[in-house]
Amino acid sequence: AQSVTQLGSHVSVSEGALVLLRCNYSSSVPPYLFWYVQYPNQGLQLLLKYTTGATLVKGINGFEAEFKKSETSFHLTKPSAHMSDAAEYFCAVSDPPGTGNQFYFGTGTSLTVIP
Amino acid sequence: GAVVSQHPSWVICKSGTSVKIECRSLDFQATTMFWYRQFPKQSLMLMATSNEGSKATYEQGVEKDKFLINHASLTLSTLTVTSAHPEDSSFYICSARDVTKGYGYTFGSGTRLTVV
Numbered sequence: 001a002q003s004v005t006q007l008g009s010h011v012s013v014s015e016g017a018l019v020l021l022r023c024n025y026s027s028s029v030p031p032y033l034f035w036y037v038q039y040p041n042q043g044l045q046l047l048l049k050y051t052t053g054a055t056l057v058k059g060i061n062g063f064e065a066e067f068k069k070s071e072t073s074f075h076l077t078k079p080s081a082h083m084s085d086a087a088e089y090f091c092a093v094s095d096p097p098g099t100g101n102q103f104y105f106g107t108g109t110s111l112t113v114i115p
Numbered sequence: 116g117a118v119v120s121q122h123p124s125w126v127i128c129k130s131g132t133s134v135k136i137e138c139r140s141l142d143f144q145a146t147t148m149f150w151y152r153q154f155p156k157q158s159l160m161l162m163a164t165s166n167e168g169s170k171a172t173y174e175q176g177v178e179k180d181k182f183l184i185n186h187a188s189l190t191l192s193t194l195t196v197t198s199a200h201p202e203d204s205s206f207y208i209c210s211a212r213d214v215t216k217g218y219g220y221t222f223g224s225g226t227r228l229t230v231v
Contacts (some may be wrong), residue, residue: 046220094220
């Protein structure tokens with residue numbers, strides 16, 4: 001079974017500062033990993049995903065994440081925070097294709113950007 | 116591409132009534148759709164997996180007679196909350212996967228249900 005842990009339910013950064021949102025997973029097989037963003041009263045928007053290949057994945061809005069198998073991590077980063085980045089961020093892991101269709105979400109991290 | 120439309124975006128209903136929420140894949144076919152529930156400041160909890168042309172698969176603890184799911188076509192799944200109570204008030208989100216566009220799931224915009 002898969003599981004996801006997001007360290008820090010709330011993260012505050014100053015505008016222009018580095019954003020680092022942490023995500024660790026547990027999986028018995030190579031996982032597929034995702035980061036989603038959710039704005040208030042809205043659905044989830046995919047930021048980026050890792051399936052296979054290059055371990056550094058670039059997504060939308062300047063975000064990127066690196067899959068580190070040795071650390072079972074998939075941390076999300078952005079070099080310079082913008083006010084519009086304030087939102088809820090969810091890390092998710094899924095079963096590999098053919099073994100199921102479930103997503104396992106982390107508990108979420110609320111990002112506040114201070115002007 | 117891979118757009119999922121969810122309707123309504125918000126609904127208020129009286130206790131004891133039923134509410135139907137629709138989830139449509141607009142530009143792709145989805146044999147499988149998923150229904151999630153999200154409480155304030157919490158993560159998404161999978162309620163059930165909706166399978167086109169067959170019965171839905173419910174997660175443990177989810178009452179299938181209360182949360183009726185119908186997936187009658189390849190582009191539409193509906194969730195009906197029957198005999199709604201205030202504790203059913205929540206944010207409900209559906210998702211679907213366009214298998215022609217790689218491994219990723221698209222989420223609907225969610226439905227805020229308030230039962231009074």
